[in-house]
Amino acid sequence: MAKAFDHRRWIPAPLLPRQDGRDASLVFVIAVLCFLACLTGIGGLGADRAAQGWGRQLKGSATIIVRSTISQVPDAVADQAVQVLGQVPGVKSAIAQDRSEAEALLAPWLGQDSVLQNLPLPRLVNVQLDVLKPATSESMANALKAAGLDVTVDDHTLWMKDIGRAGDMARGLAIATFALMALSAAAVITFATRAGMSMRHQIVELLHLTGAQDRFIADLFQTRFAIMAFFAGFLGAGAAAGLAAVVRTLGGAEGLTPVLPIAWTDLLITLPCPVVAALVAALAARLTTLGLLRAMP
Amino acid sequence: MSFCPAAPASPVVNSAVPSEKPPTVRFRDVGLRYGRSPEILRDISFDLEPGSFHFLTGASGAGKSSLLKLIYLANRPTRGQVQIFGQDAQRMRPKDLPGLRRRIGVVFQEIYLMEHLNVFDNTVLPLRIAGQNPQDYRNDAAELLNWVGLGRRMDAMPETLSGGERQRLAIARAVVGRPSIVLADEPTGNVDHEMGLRILRLLVELNRLGTTILIASHDQDLVARSGMPVMHLDGGRLSHSQSPFQPDLGAEPMGAGDI
Structure with a gap:
C-alpha cells in the first residue's frame, strides 16, 4: 500500500521535469x-x-655526396669527410654509408647485377646537425673543400620550403x-x-x-x-x-x-x-x- | 492565514456599492483587435468593485476569454484604458507586472497544469514563484486542498485526475496566493452539471471572504441559478444585467462537507 502523502514532509519538486x-x-x-x-x-x-616533426627532421640533418678519383679509395675518402665534418661547429654527428648502402639506394634504378660493382659510386655521409645552432651548408662545404675533397652538400633547403x-x-x-x-x-x-x-x-x-x-x-x-x-x-x-x-x-x-x-x-x-x-x-x-x-x- | 470558510463571514458582496477604494478593474472605451481583423471587443466600459461577483456571458467567440486576458495582463488593449487595482495597465513598467499578476488568480480555460508536478506541487506553484518559504504555506495549502476536495489526492499526478478534479486543482492554484481577484474562464466547461455547481459554490465561498470574482461562462443555467450580476458580450459590445433568477446554490453557507 502506498504511503499517504504528508505535506509536512513535502520537498518541493523541480519546477521543470528532470527528464523529458x-x-x-x-x-x-x-x-x-x-x-x-x-x-x-x-x-x-x-x-x-x-x-x-617533418620540419625538425629536415632542419636537423644534411646529406653530403663525396666523390673520389680513380686513385682514391671511396670508403677512405668518406671516412676523411666524416672526420672533417666532426670539426665543423654545429655538426652533431656524421656517419658515412658504405658501398653496399650506396648500391642499395641505386638498385631500384640500375638493378643488383654486376653493373653496379663496376661503377665508381660516390659515398653519402649523413650528417645530424645541432638543432639549436645548425652548421650551414657553406661552412660544411668550405671545410670539406679545404681538405681537398670533392663534395656536394645538400642541406634539404629545397625540400624545407x-x-x-x-x-x-x-x-x-x-x-x-x-x-x-x-x-x-x-x-x-x-x-x-x-x-x-x-x-x-x-x-x-x-x-x-x-x-x-x-x-x-x-x-x-x-x-x-x-x-x-x-x-x-x-x-x-x-x-x-x-x-x-x-x-x-x-x-x-x-x-x-x-x-x-x-x-x-x-x-x-x-x-x-x-x-x-x-x-x-x-x-x-x-x-x-x-x-x-x-x-x- | 486560513482558507477555512469558518472565518468571520462577511456578507456576500455580489453587487458591491462603489467605495473610496479604486475599483479592482476599470475598463474605459476599450477596444481590442488581433492583427488587422475587425475589433473583437468594442467600446467596453465597466468597473469591478472590490469584493464583487460577476458572470461574463456571451456566445462562443464573443470575446469572453479576450476580455479576461486583458484583465490578467496577457494582452493589451488596442485602444481605451484598462486599470487594474487603480493602475493604468498600459503605463506599467515591465518589472512591475509580475507583482501585479500575483494579485490576480486565473483559472485558465485550458487549465494549464504542470503535468510533471503532483497536485500539491501544482497548487503551491504561485507561492514558490513568489519566493515564499515552504514552511509558511504548506499547512495552508494542504487545508486549501482539503477544502476543494483534493485532500486525499495531494500526491496524485494530474494525468490521473478526473476533469472535475483538474478544475478544482486549477481553482486551488488560482486562489492559494490569496489574490485580490479571481478570473475563471469556463471553469465548469469540462465537468457535469453537478460538478459545475460544486465549483461555483467554491467560488462563492471565496467571494464571501472578500475576493472579487469574475467568471466567464456560457452555461446559462448555471448563471441563472447563481443570481449574480451578469455582463453579457454580444457583437463585441458589453451589456449589464441582473441574473433573472434567484440564487439556487443552497441556502446555507457552504463548506468542505458540501464538496
Missing part, C-alpha cells in the same frame, strides 16, 4: 557534435605535430576545420536548444502569467539546458577521448599513421568540451526564454 522524453534527440545531437569537434581538435593537434608550406597548410586546415566544427556545434546546440524551448512554450507562459519574474524563468531554463548539454558534451567528449586513446594505444607515439601522431596530452583538449557545450546551451536557453517572454505582454 523530448530531450533524448537533443542530447544525441549535442553529443555527436561534441564528439566530432573533439576528434577534429585532436586531429588538428596531430597534424600540427606532424608538420613540426615545400615541406614547410605543406606543414603550414596542414596546420591551417586543421585549425580552420576545428574552428568550423566548434562553431557549427555551437550553432546546432543553439538551434536545438531553441527548438527544445519552444516545445516548452506553455510552461514559460504559465510561469509568466502566474507572476514569475523573467529572470526567474530564464534561470530555470538556463540551468536545465546547461545540465543537459554538459551531460551530452561529456558523452561526446568522452567518446572522442576514448577513440583517440585506442588509436594512441594501438599506434604508439606515431599514431596509426605518421600523418597524425597522437600524444596522450592531446586527449586533454576534450576536457573543456562539456563546459563549453553547457555555456553555449545556457546562453541559448536564456536568450530564447527572454525572447519568448519579450513577445508576451
